[in-house]
Amino acid sequence: MTIHKEGYTTIALTILLIFVLNAVVDYKYYDITWLRWFIYIFSAALFIIVLQFFRNPSRTFSSGENLVICPADGKVVVIEETTEGEYFKDKRLQVSIFMSPVNVHINRNPISGVVKFFKYHPGKYLAAWNPKSSTENERTTTVVEHKNGQSILFRQIAGALARRIVWYVKEGDKVVQTEQFGFIKFGSRVDVFLPIGTKVNVELNQVVKGGITTLAELS
Known part of the structure; x- marks a missing residue:
């Protein structure tokens, strides 16, 4: 380690x-x-x-051409269909991982592809489990397009303790699955927005490992 x-x-x-x-x-x-x-x-x-x-910590990472690998350590707190209003502006399948202060706080690319969109949003510091944290807290939004043409959006969200989000990507970058795309200090959350119909491989309240747990499978 x-x-x-x-x-x-x-x-x-x-x-x-x-x-x-x-x-x-x-x-x-x-x-x-x-x-x-x-x-x-x-x-x-x-x-x-x-x-x-x-x-x-040292880890042996998972990989797979059509696999979406978990971007963060923590617990799955949301699996639901919702409207993503910042980039896609349509229905998406949201999977959210809550990162407690005792989790590893490195964030990793869930898929390989090209960064089509990136934006940093300053904001509030509501508790990470508050539904409004997705749209009102300090956060970043990243959209990566897979080579099969599908895109997924993932969002770093600062929590009540976290006051600094760090990111290592920008629009146009080619990113590799499980490589680091950012870091959030202390408690926080990561939301992943998948195409409707994507097979989800995790359950609510499941403990997951960034770079290891398979979150979903792209069709």
Whole structure:
């Protein structure tokens, strides 16, 4: 397991905070044993929590010409037909994955193809499970066209804790299935919009792994 590059600055600031906090306690409150031990334990716990947010575990990825691979770790919270109003403006099959703070927060391309559309939207920070988060929160929208002519849309959505979405794609890019397309810090959500009639291979409340779980199969 390695640490993702998006965590370097946050981890460095956390170490600095821990150093300053412990130095102050050791200098001013050296005679209060319980307080010193509380700060030591708190510091260790904080460092471990921040470290695990940015972990990048080694994985053997799934692949398949007509497979849609899960773009994120988390739990499936939505499987439903809905109207996608930003790009397709028609009925689509939506599958949403909620990423809790303990999940790996790397986002991976669900299919290979060409990026036909990309847009970043600043916005609110509603809880990621709130239905309005899809249209009101900070988010990105990416549309990739498969070589068979079908397109899927996937959307990074910031949650109540997440304040920064990172993306590595732009319109015109050729992307490869399971390679990284972005990262969301802390809690968040990823929505995937598939053509109606697509075979979905996951169920509600199923725990999924980014780059590993087969989300659906294109016809």
